[in-house]
Amino acid sequence: MRLFLCEKPSQAKDIAKVLGATQRGNGCINGDGVTITWCVGHLLETAPPEAYDESYKKWSLSQLPIVPDKWLLTVKKETQSQFKTVKALLKKTTELIIATDADREGEMIARELIDYCSYRGKVKRLWLSALNESSIRQALSSLKDGNETLPLYHSALSRSRADWLIGMNLSRLFTLLGRHAGYDGVLTVGRVQTPTLTLVVNRDMQIEKFVAKPYWTITAKLANNQTPFIANWIPPEAVTDEQGRCIHQNVADSVFNQILSGPKMAQVLSVTTEAVKETAPLAFDLTTLQVVCSNKFGFEAQETLDIAQALYEKHKATTYPRSDCGYLPESMRSEAAVVLDAIGKTDPSMLPVLAKLDITIQSRIWNDKKLTAHHGIIPTLEPVNLGSMTEKERLMYQLIRSHYLAQFMPQHVYNRTVAQLQCNDALFQATGKQIVEMGWRSLMKDTSEEEVLDTTQSQVLPPLTEGMVCELKHAELETKQTKPPKPYTQGELIKDMKNIAKYVTDPRLKQKLRDTTGIGTEATRAGIIKNLITRGFLISKGKSIRSTGAAFSLMAFVPKTITDPGMTAIWEQALDDIEQGHITIDDFIAKQSQWITQLVQQYAQSSMSIEPTKTPAKETLPCPECGAATVRRNGQYGEFLACSRYPECKGIIKGKSKSKKK
Structure with missing residues (x-):
């Protein structure tokens, strides 16, 4: 058979x-x-x-x-x-x-x-x-011969076993050290989850230590032939910070006073205009979908994956969601007419839009050389029932649909104009954007990730030429404060997990992480974040996620080799070597075992500083399964004791029923 x-x-x-x-x-x-x-x-x-x-x-x-x-x-x-x-x-x-x-x-x-x-x-x-x-x-x-791909198995098996060695040994090590310090929870450690948690801890530390600093801006309202526009002061480099903001109030005050006391005019020094053509965004990969849904709708990463999975499995509305690729195979171009027909039958209100599409447009999305194991997420070939979808499912379906339809629309084209003006010896700059062709953006004004992530606003400038004099209508000096980094959202954390290379300084390791799309996979990142929340390392606050005290303590204590994503890059290099036959599984695991042994010996006698778990009101008993501390919980049938290591251990002590009076 x-x-x-x-x-x-x-x-x-x-x-x-x-x-x-x-x-x-x-x-x-x-x-x-x-x-x-x-x-x-x-x-x-x-x-x-x-x-x-x-x-x-x-x-x-x-x-x-x-x-x-x-x-x-x-x-x-x-x-x-x-x-x-x-x-x-x-x-x-x-x-x-x-x-x-x-x-x-x-x-x-x-x-x-x-x-x-x-x-x-x-x-x-x-x-x-x-x-x-x-x-x-x-x-x-x-068909390939089975031996051709066998090395892939060897590298995957090596990664799996090494992950087990880290997870099982270091989670037990730091959990036991935590217990000695009075913390009864489980302190899990992992090759992916620990660098991920470090990202949030570091961001929260930056926010906590942030000290606001003042800077000053001058805005001029100018006019040419009664057409107003806004220009911003460009301060000299000697008085600015690395972001080009003026940090010397006396300089800003002096420039502002000169503007007010001098002639109410500004002369155009230069005008440059460039035509900008934006191609349609690719189909969604899972990470991009999670980022957009987090920022736009406030969806959690796991929630986005669950909704995408429902569209794929339950509604048969979209293709496989756990993709790390936004491209489509060239062979699927021949199916475009069928997909568009299905979209029209699914939602007749889209027929006017579909009528404007040009199926002959050769979009960059069709590219076999860019494909990975999966292609981008797009609508399927069959009509579906929108009425059976929840509101969130419909929102996501519309996002995915818009990205596909955009492939058959013209480029978005606009002219970007930058004008520099001199007002009483002060340099000002005005930027304008004149749309030439809306193209695909007419379809995606509120749905593309570019619109969600880019809040830059642009004005339409009047006709300006070098040497022209514009009238100064008004000027305003403002004192502003630098702002701390924003807390992570789940979508932004997923994005940084994928783009973790930017946090690595070693050029070789940085490139390796770029080649392997960061830490975790499209299929696992949402689950990693969910587990960090479940285990009490992260908490959700509105759209944001923040680290807990236990996370701060653990990240301050564990070795940097565990928190550094560069370790994943080193592993990936070793896994490549296994694929190519340069080293064996046994060699790789032996090195990992030796490293784990050294860490255990180094830390076994250490003392961890961590906030103790609050002592429960009633005395608790050890877990009957593993001997760990138990915590009191309320269930369907009343109070019971559950292992503090849940879900690793599911041991419980059921509450005793009250004895009946004779």
């Missing part, structure tokens, strides 16, 4: 359609001599420490570090039934085609099953960048 192993049911359905397989089975789709099944993400996970030794259930410094001699995997409880299906199919398979996502993680999802289930048959690789019919047919005609 020939078996296709996909990552998700939706992939299996698309591939089955091309293969002509239509018979639904239990967790699979059958055809003539072929079966297509799926994994629902990872069906296996790295076993917890207690799977190696029962004594690890109770956390102790004396047990650290925990470094497995032989690594174990366990079947995920929530997807046990699908695992059984895949395992049974592998036993009957003579040729396996891996059809998971075309990346490291997709390779690992399939290969760990192959190893765990001891499959020894032929292996081929279906390498897909898109799930439209033509892309699938092309990939089916050029």
Whole structure:
């Protein structure tokens, strides 16, 4: 039997359609001599420490570090039934085609099953960048040999095991040190979550330590032939800060007084005009969608992902959401007419807009060379029911739709004019924007990420020429204060996780992080932020997120090698070396184990400074599962004691029922 192993049911359905397989089975789709099944993400996970030794259930410094001699995997409880299906199919398979996502993680999802289930048959690789019919047919005609992509599995497995070593050992280490200081919560540490938390802590420290400084501006209201416009004073460099703001009040006062006492006029020194052409924005990738939805609608990162997932799975309205790419395969251009027709049938109010589109426009979005494992998020080929969507789902659908429609509209074109004027020996500058062609912006005035993130306002200048004299109508001197950095929103934090390279100084590491799109992935960043909130390291305040006292204490205590995103870049270089066969998994894990051992030895006898957890009103008992402290919670059936390590440990002590009087 020939078996296709996909990552998700939706992939299996698309591939089955091309293969002509239509018979639904239990967790699979059958055809003539072929079966297509799926994994629902990872069906296996790295076993917890207690799977190696029962004594690890109770956390102790004396047990650290925990470094497995032989690594174990366990079947995920929530997807046990699908695992059984895949395992049974592998036993009957003579040729396996891996059809998971075309990346490291997709390779690992399939290969760990192959190893765990001891499959020894032929292996081929279906390498897909898109799930439209033509892309699938092309990939089916050029299957890769399984050995070609095996190194991807080795690098993904190395990353997974190294993440386990850091997470399990250092989380236990710093949690136990925290307990000695009176803090009963869990202090988790991770390769991605810790640098992410550091970003927020550092931003909050900048805000806390910020001291406002005054600066002065002069604004002149000028006129040419009774047409008013605004010009701003350009102070000399000798009296400005790095942002070009005047920081010497006496200079600003002197210039302002000269303007008021002198002739009420300003002479044009120079005028430059350039034509600016803006191409339409790409389709959304998940990060950009999270940024725009956070800033525009106040959506949390996980909420944006959940809504996008609902549009994809429930409503079949948009394509796969966990994409890190805004480009589309060139082969999908032929489907544009079908997509536009579906949009018109979905929302007839869009028909006047659709009538103005030019399907022959060659947008930059169609580019096979820019594709990653997934293409940009766009509307699907079939009409959908807008009435079945929630308000938030409709808002997001309209965002995604607008970005797609923009590809078939002209460029946004405007003339940008910069005029410099002299008023009583003081230099002023006026900037104007004259729109020539609205183009795609007529469709996206309130929806594009550019509009959301760019608050720059521009005026229309009257005709100006060098030497022309303009009338000075009014001048105003203002004292202003520098403002502290703004707190992170979830969208902005996601964006900085992706663009983490800007916080790294080493040129080689900086480039590596750019090449690997930062820390975390499109699929995991929202979950990392959610976990930091759940574990009490971050709190939401309106649209903003702020770090807690525990986060400040932990980030001040853990080694810089953990908080520095440069470590991820070093790892990525090592993972590349594993892919290329320069080093082995064992070499990489041995180095990580040695490093973890040194950190444990270095910190095991240290004292952490952290605010103790408030003593509960009633005495609590240790967790029956792991021995950690418990905290009182109220549930459906009254008060109970829950492990402070939740969700890592789910041990509870149920409340005692009151005895009946005899």
